[in-house]
Amino acid sequence: MLKRPSLSNQNCYHCGELCEDELINFDEKPFCCNGCKMVYEILNENDLCNYYDLQNSPGINLKNRNYEQKFAYLENKEIQNKLLNFSSKKLNKIVFSIPSIHCSSCIWLLEHLDRLREGIITSRVNFVRKEVSIDFNPEIVSLKTIVELLATIGYEPEINLQNASKSKSKKENRKLYLQIGVAGFAFGNIMMLSFPEYFGFEGLDDSVRMFITYINILLSLPVVFYSASGYFSSAYKGLQQKYINIDVPITIGVVALFVRSLYEILTQSGPGYLDSLAGLIFFLLIGKWFQSRTYESLSFERDYKSYFPLAVARVAENESEMVQITELNEGDIIEVRNQEIIPGDAELISDTASIDYSFVTGEAETIQKNQGDYIYAGGRQVGSTICLKIKKAVSQSYLTQLWNNEAFNEENTYDSLINQISKYFTLVILLIALISAGYWYFVEPSHILNSFTAVLIVACPCALSLATPFTLGNAMTILGSNKLYLKHINVLEKLWNITSIVFDKTGTLTKSEEAKLTFEGEELSSQEVSLIISLVAHSTHPLSRAIAKHYNDTAVFASVVNFKEIEGQGLSAIIEKSLVQLGSAKFIGAQVDESNSTDASRVYAKINEDIKGYFNIRSSYRSGLSALIQRLGNSYNLSVLSGDNASEEANLKPIFGQNSTFAFNQKPEQKLAYIADLQAKGEQVLMLGDGLNDAGALKKAEVGFAVTEDVTAFTPACDAIIYGKNLTELSRYLSFAKQSKKVILVSFAISFLYNFIGLSLAVTAQITPLFAAILMPLSSITVVAFATFAVRFLAYRHKLV
Amino acid sequence: MNVIIVLISISIIVAGGFLAAFLWAVRSGQYDDTYSPSVRMLFDEKKKKTKKNHPKG
Numbered sequence: 001m002l003k004r005p006s007l008s009n010q011n012c013y014h015c016g017e018l019c020e021d022e023l024i025n026f027d028e029k030p031f032c033c034n035g036c037k038m039v040y041e042i043l044n045e046n047d048l049c050n051y052y053d054l055q056n057s058p059g060i061n062l063k064n065r066n067y068e069q070k071f072a073y074l075e076n077k078e079i080q081n082k083l084l085n086f087s088s089k090k091l092n093k094i095v096f097s098i099p100s101i102h103c104s105s106c107i108w109l110l111e112h113l114d115r116l117r118e119g120i121i122t123s124r125v126n127f128v129r130k131e132v133s134i135d136f137n138p139e140i141v142s143l144k145t146i147v148e149l150l151a152t153i154g155y156e157p158e159i160n161l162q163n164a165s166k167s168k169s170k171k172e173n174r175k176l177y178l179q180i181g182v183a184g185f186a187f188g189n190i191m192m193l194s195f196p197e198y199f200g201f202e203g204l205d206d207s208v209r210m211f212i213t214y215i216n217i218l219l220s221l222p223v224v225f226y227s228a229s230g231y232f233s234s235a236y237k238g239l240q241q242k243y244i245n246i247d248v249p250i251t252i253g254v255v256a257l258f259v260r261s262l263y264e265i266l267t268q269s270g271p272g273y274l275d276s277l278a279g280l281i282f283f284l285l286i287g288k289w290f291q292s293r294t295y296e297s298l299s300f301e302r303d304y305k306s307y308f309p310l311a312v313a314r315v316a317e318n319e320s321e322m323v324q325i326t327e328l329n330e331g332d333i334i335e336v337r338n339q340e341i342i343p344g345d346a347e348l349i350s351d352t353a354s355i356d357y358s359f360v361t362g363e364a365e366t367i368q369k370n371q372g373d374y375i376y377a378g379g380r381q382v383g384s385t386i387c388l389k390i391k392k393a394v395s396q397s398y399l400t401q402l403w404n405n406e407a408f409n410e411e412n413t414y415d416s417l418i419n420q421i422s423k424y425f426t427l428v429i430l431l432i433a434l435i436s437a438g439y440w441y442f443v444e445p446s447h448i449l450n451s452f453t454a455v456l457i458v459a460c461p462c463a464l465s466l467a468t469p470f471t472l473g474n475a476m477t478i479l480g481s482n483k484l485y486l487k488h489i490n491v492l493e494k495l496w497n498i499t500s501i502v503f504d505k506t507g508t509l510t511k512s513e514e515a516k517l518t519f520e521g522e523e524l525s526s527q528e529v530s531l532i533i534s535l536v537a538h539s540t541h542p543l544s545r546a547i548a549k550h551y552n553d554t555a556v557f558a559s560v561v562n563f564k565e566i567e568g569q570g571l572s573a574i575i576e577k578s579l580v581q582l583g584s585a586k587f588i589g590a591q592v593d594e595s596n597s598t599d600a601s602r603v604y605a606k607i608n609e610d611i612k613g614y615f616n617i618r619s620s621y622r623s624g625l626s627a628l629i630q631r632l633g634n635s636y637n638l639s640v641l642s643g644d645n646a647s648e649e650a651n652l653k654p655i656f657g658q659n660s661t662f663a664f665n666q667k668p669e670q671k672l673a674y675i676a677d678l679q680a681k682g683e684q685v686l687m688l689g690d691g692l693n694d695a696g697a698l699k700k701a702e703v704g705f706a707v708t709e710d711v712t713a714f715t716p717a718c719d720a721i722i723y724g725k726n727l728t729e730l731s732r733y734l735s736f737a738k739q740s741k742k743v744i745l746v747s748f749a750i751s752f753l754y755n756f757i758g759l760s761l762a763v764t765a766q767i768t769p770l771f772a773a774i775l776m777p778l779s780s781i782t783v784v785a786f787a788t789f790a791v792r793f794l795a796y797r798h799k800l801v
Numbered sequence: 802m803n804v805i806i807v808l809i810s811i812s813i814i815v816a817g818g819f820l821a822a823f824l825w826a827v828r829s830g831q832y833d834d835t836y837s838p839s840v841r842m843l844f845d846e847k848k849k850k851t852k853k854n855h856p857k858g
Contacts, residue, residue, distance in 0.1 A: 050844075104840040104843075107837050107840050107841065108840075108844055111841070111844075125834075125837050126833060126834040126837065127834055127836040127837040127840075128833070128834045128835065128836055128837075129833070129834065173832075173833075174827050174828065174830075174832070174833075177827045177832055178824060178827050178828075181820065181823045181824060181827065182820070182824075185816065185817075185819075185820040185823075188816075189813060189816055193809065205803060207803060207806075208803050208805055208806060211806050211809070212809065215809065215813065219813075
């Protein structure tokens with residue numbers, strides 16, 4: 001077939017995308033759609049074109065967006081109160097989360113909102129969190145107007161009641177910074193004050209020496225009681241659950257260090273080990289900070305609540321009012337407008353509806369529904385306003401029920417490698433301490449306490465506990481630069497043991513937007529193609545658009561008479577005196593050849609009385625998929641789950657080979673059950689999916705990856721987010737993750753070696769403060785340096801950097 | 802009193818001042834967003850004065 005280059009090779013001045021379907025010239029600048037042009041106009045009018053000077057084409061593409069009425073619920077006072085951080089007569093404060101913030105121009109524009117709309121007082125962006133906080137005067141401008149303004153200029157905020165809970169993690173992060181600051185301050189000063197001691201200055205007065213040691217005690221108090229407090233409480237919690245985590249030996253070491261130092265200083269028998277103590281906690285906290293770095297702007301926790309609207313219009317006695325969706329009851333009549341989400345399972349009262357389930361299933365085509373049909377929650381109405389009668393409350397609906405499954409309440413029973421080791425480590429250390437104390441009891445009783453505490457001090461697993469955060473933290477950063485964003489470093493640990501990979505089909509293996517189109521039948525003349533294209537040009541149905549896109553170089557006839565679109569069946573019109581019909585076999589009156597029916601979406605074409613054939617439209621698989629599957633197939637069991645019928649099995653078989661399992665017509669609960677089945681067989685499962693219908697399976701699996709074309713778009717709750725384009729590199733990422741385990745094991749070995757050296761000196765009661773002050777940082781730095789370089793090297797070997 | 806005790810005291814107090822500055826900086830949220838201030842300071846504010854159409858406060 002002919003394939004003409006796109007309409008122009010100009011890039012949109014606003015969003016930078018190629019002007020493929022449409023080219024609008026305005027103000028001597030090219031724009032790809034009306035949305036982009038409109039934003040430019042708004043900015044131009046308000047003297048805000050600085051936006052375009054800071055970055056080239058910074059805008060957000062506005063194709064296929066429609067905001068009419070979408071934010072009506074923001075007029076509800078109750079909802080406003082929940083969203084606003086502060087409200088008074090003349091001043092309201094609100095924080096919006098806007099995922100599309102991406103460059104300095106965004107910051108500039110969003111901080112100049114006051115010039116776009118009167119009543120906005122100030123606006124300030126937090127780029128890292130992708131948030132903007134806006135102060136406005138509610139007497140002049142309403143919340144709804146502001147949100148609409150943001151949406152029209154391409155920065156649609158993500159509004160849900162979950163956002164409020166985010167501020168907690170911010171405070172925790174600040175606390176960690178404070179703890180590190182205090183520990184670092186004390187570490188530096190104590191070390192400096194201890195220098196005379198290290199070098200054995202004899203010239204110091206005893207009064208000065210005492211003064212210094214008391215200052216050291218003073219400096220170490222905030223370190224022990226503030227900076228290290230997290231380790232104590234974590235160890236205590238662990239012991240309460242009869243579980244020895246890595247914080248237990250750390251706590252023992254810290255307490256031993258502190259008590260022994262106090263004893264030595266107060267009895268003036270020695271200078272103590274306070275510098276080692278402060279240093280130890282400082283390094284540990286740095287490891288903790290490294291571990292806690294996450295992709296703050298990405299959300300890994302979204303459930304259906306963040307996807308459903310906050311409120312919906314309920315019709316009661318001819319009046320409609322906005323009510324929160326949690327207050328909807330069975331039997332309520334609701335109105336759902338264009339682009340709004342249907343919040344609960346319902347029965348259609350209006351004549352027809354076309355529902356887009358793409359968020360739920362990943363399927364891009366809209367589905368036609370007729371009066372009386374049962375409509376599942378989660379679909380998006382496309383077209384005119386429809387009326388529905390709620391059949392089930394929101395939390396009980398087909399889709400949301402998934403969240404009532406116990407998989408969503410399960411405690412995280414995952415045991416990290418370091419905690420598995422710490423159990424034995426702690427016991428061995430205590431044993432060694434007791435044995436050496438017992439030995440000295442018989443040989444030289446004055447050494448008992450000395451060697452007992454020295455063992456506990458030297459064995460404090462500082463280097464050991466730094467190995468994991470630095471290895472995996474670096475690995476996570478490297479994967480992030482390859483567009484695989486992990487929620488937490490322990491996801492990597494879970495990846496080590498994966499034995500089975502389960503793929504969702506639509507949106508994961510296939511690209512939801514692009515369809516593969518072939519024409520089966522007698523070859524069409526260019527005249528006939530033109531007739532067909534003229535017909536589909538009048539329809540917005542996805543199949544029509546797919547056909548139009550396939551022949552986007554063909555001339556279109558202007559005279560289209562008697563155009564009819566019968567929903568769910570097909571199109572017909574009289575063009576150039578020919579009756580052109582497109583649609584299902586039944587609509588056309590074609591005999592379906594049952595034998596080779598693969599059930600892929602077929603559109604039959606009929607011109608006058610002549611059935612020309614049919615368009616075969618099937619979703620296209622990602623390029624490079626079969627190579628990926630081959631590589632993965634060697635080391636993992638593979639399965640494919642699909643909500644669709646089995647029509648694609650014939651296409652999947654050659655890609656996946658004979659050893660893979662396929663399951664079709666899977667409901668969300670069945671997907672979850674499939675994972676549970678695999679787990680019952682002892683498999684550790686990695687699930688890849690994209691829609692809300694995969695949410696249960698993603699949660700149930702040991703590791704759930706959400707696949708997305710755009711990280712700012714909606715993704716269900718998951719352990720990691722991966723770009724669709726990078727999916728074909730999955731085998732490399734997994735192999736990289738697996739090899740990172742070796743780095744950790746070697747790091748463990750290094751720190752055990754240091755421990756061994758230290759212990760052999762400690763049991764013989766030879767350890768000195770200077771030796772401890774050198775050994776502890778040295779071991780930590782070696783382990784951190786090794787972990788960092790080894791991971792970089794691994795990444796280089798896997799071509800990830 | 803030994804002069805070194807005075808000097809040590811002063812040095813600790815000076816260092817404590819920097820610690821206090823750091824604690825203040827963290828608490829006031831300066832570490833929450835480490836990117837936008839670097840961009841914000843480059844924005845040209847000149848044009849704003851030509852158009853005065855918003856009430857302050």
